[in-house]
Amino acid sequence: MSFSQQPFRLAVIGSGPAGVYAADTLLRSAPVKNGELEVAIDLFDRLPAPFGLIRYGVAPDHPRIKGIITALHRILGRGDIRFLGDVEFGTDLTLADLRAHYDAVIFATGALKDADLAVPGVELEGSYGAADFVAWYDGNPDYPRTWELDAESVAVIGNGNVALDVARVLAKSADELLRTEIPENVHQGLQAASTTDVHVFGRRGPAQTKFSPLEARELAHPKGLQVVMDPRDLEQITEAEWEAIKADKRTDQVVQTFVNWLEEQQRREAAGEEPTDREGNPVSRRLHMHFWHRPVEILGEGGKVTGMRFERTRLDAEGTLEGTGEFVDYELGAVYRAVGYHGSELPEVPYDAKRGVIPNQSGRVTAADGSVIPGLYANGWIKRGPVGLIGATKSDALETITALLEDLEAGAVAAAPERDGDAIVRLLEDRGVEYTTWDGWMALDEHEKSLGAAAVDADGEPRARIKVVEREEMVRVSRDAVNQPSHA
Numbered sequence: 001m002s003f004s005q006q007p008f009r010l011a012v013i014g015s016g017p018a019g020v021y022a023a024d025t026l027l028r029s030a031p032v033k034n035g036e037l038e039v040a041i042d043l044f045d046r047l048p049a050p051f052g053l054i055r056y057g058v059a060p061d062h063p064r065i066k067g068i069i070t071a072l073h074r075i076l077g078r079g080d081i082r083f084l085g086d087v088e089f090g091t092d093l094t095l096a097d098l099r100a101h102y103d104a105v106i107f108a109t110g111a112l113k114d115a116d117l118a119v120p121g122v123e124l125e126g127s128y129g130a131a132d133f134v135a136w137y138d139g140n141p142d143y144p145r146t147w148e149l150d151a152e153s154v155a156v157i158g159n160g161n162v163a164l165d166v167a168r169v170l171a172k173s174a175d176e177l178l179r180t181e182i183p184e185n186v187h188q189g190l191q192a193a194s195t196t197d198v199h200v201f202g203r204r205g206p207a208q209t210k211f212s213p214l215e216a217r218e219l220a221h222p223k224g225l226q227v228v229m230d231p232r233d234l235e236q237i238t239e240a241e242w243e244a245i246k247a248d249k250r251t252d253q254v255v256q257t258f259v260n261w262l263e264e265q266q267r268r269e270a271a272g273e274e275p276t277d278r279e280g281n282p283v284s285r286r287l288h289m290h291f292w293h294r295p296v297e298i299l300g301e302g303g304k305v306t307g308m309r310f311e312r313t314r315l316d317a318e319g320t321l322e323g324t325g326e327f328v329d330y331e332l333g334a335v336y337r338a339v340g341y342h343g344s345e346l347p348e349v350p351y352d353a354k355r356g357v358i359p360n361q362s363g364r365v366t367a368a369d370g371s372v373i374p375g376l377y378a379n380g381w382i383k384r385g386p387v388g389l390i391g392a393t394k395s396d397a398l399e400t401i402t403a404l405l406e407d408l409e410a411g412a413v414a415a416a417p418e419r420d421g422d423a424i425v426r427l428l429e430d431r432g433v434e435y436t437t438w439d440g441w442m443a444l445d446e447h448e449k450s451l452g453a454a455a456v457d458a459d460g461e462p463r464a465r466i467k468v469v470e471r472e473e474m475v476r477v478s479r480d481a482v483n484q485p486s487h488a
């Protein structure tokens, strides 16, 4: 390895899976393992706690996925990656600061904002971005503590897994979520909710959703919930489409779930039976699946959402989606737009506003003219856009780290002038930045678990964890434990 000024100093911005896996992949690479390359890695996050969207995006009732945190925790707990939380790139540290202290920087800042839904009425009160709602129910400290849930009928626009998460959380009783880590304010908010009907709308057909089979099936799990299908949506599937459905396992499983729900619904109707949830309990909420519905306009009165207009769609002979000219209005008190996420621009870093990504070639950040900017890399959602599961950030990391190691080998990375690893910490302290550390996270983690242990869920069982939501409180608990007094 030709990099002369070892240890090689790397800053990773963002401690979501993409940031953690990038750091870990470098540490597991051949030059590091065989002792050719010594590395010192600092992992920064603007939030006081690590793990990105696994902590602040993945739904609280998905403990298996949340459990990936355990694997990331193990990586960061090894002690060969230094975590510095509550440090925002662009505010607390500039690109010049990073260039002075680090030989290379990997941006793994993910995506936190909602993609636009370009329909009239989107600005009405009661029209919400799903990303904001997700950040609320997952207790992101930077979002308001309260959420307006006074509408009886609500719409969720979108046919991806985030739409399903949002629909499920809206359709579940608050007490069912008590066995999760939801914060107190979220439990109280959901308990006071007036929701009785959740409508999920997709512009395409049942075969074109991006649902995973497990998440689709799970929609029918909440207690007291009935899933309502429209037979017309399945009748509209053509012979050719059925063949394509059968040829793809995921699609087949998802569509079969809809078929099963519809058959059960029709059987009950024919037998004159009252609807129940899947375990035979009486129905208190309904979840309506609507396919072939293109959003046209969010309707409102007095500045508030009162409904939504859709045009029914179909596939033409070439398989292209087209409007049918049939318009349908629904009365609704709120609309949640789950049409995708969008990455945000970072100061002084190239940005592709259309795709919401940092332009790059295999992880190497590129300038407006397409040339590679030495020493700057990207990984995860900010590298390739907000699609793909957590696992994809791992293969992503391999590509980015391969590029980084090639550049080091080729002498294409310049050594930063500052070689003292503690200099960055002194800089943060001089600036009054109340950074948190790995030991601080361990303390907050324990604190949240002890809050959970002192409370019980609806079955009287101790809760595993209750999240702390206030940023000041997160910082205080984290810093007090390691004797770094906070100003809060």
Ligand SMILES: Cc1cc2nc3c(=O)[nH]c(=O)nc-3n(C[C@H](O)[C@H](O)[C@H](O)COP(=O)(O)OP(=O)(O)OC[C@H]3O[C@@H](n4cnc5c(N)ncnc54)[C@H](O)[C@@H]3O)c2cc1C
Pocket: 013, 014, 015, 016, 017, 018, 019, 044, 045, 046, 047, 050, 051, 052, 053, 054, 057, 058, 059, 062, 065, 087, 088, 089, 090, 108, 109, 110, 111, 112, 134, 162, 165, 341, 346, 379, 380, 381, 382, 387, 388, 389, 390, 391, 393
């Ligand atoms: C609602 C939702 C549910 C999901 N559910 C699942 C699921 O069930 N299963 C699954 O496999 N995948 C799921 N995903 C996808 C998964 O969350 C992503 O694949 C993954 O989190 C992307 O990783 P990332 O590290 O690129 O971004 P992120 O996880 O977003 O991490 C980015 C990190 O960068 C930090 N950051 C941002 N800007 C700055 C800055 N200026 N300075 C310092 N730090 C900064 C952020 O605070 C954050 O911690 C879900 C995604 C969403 C949105």
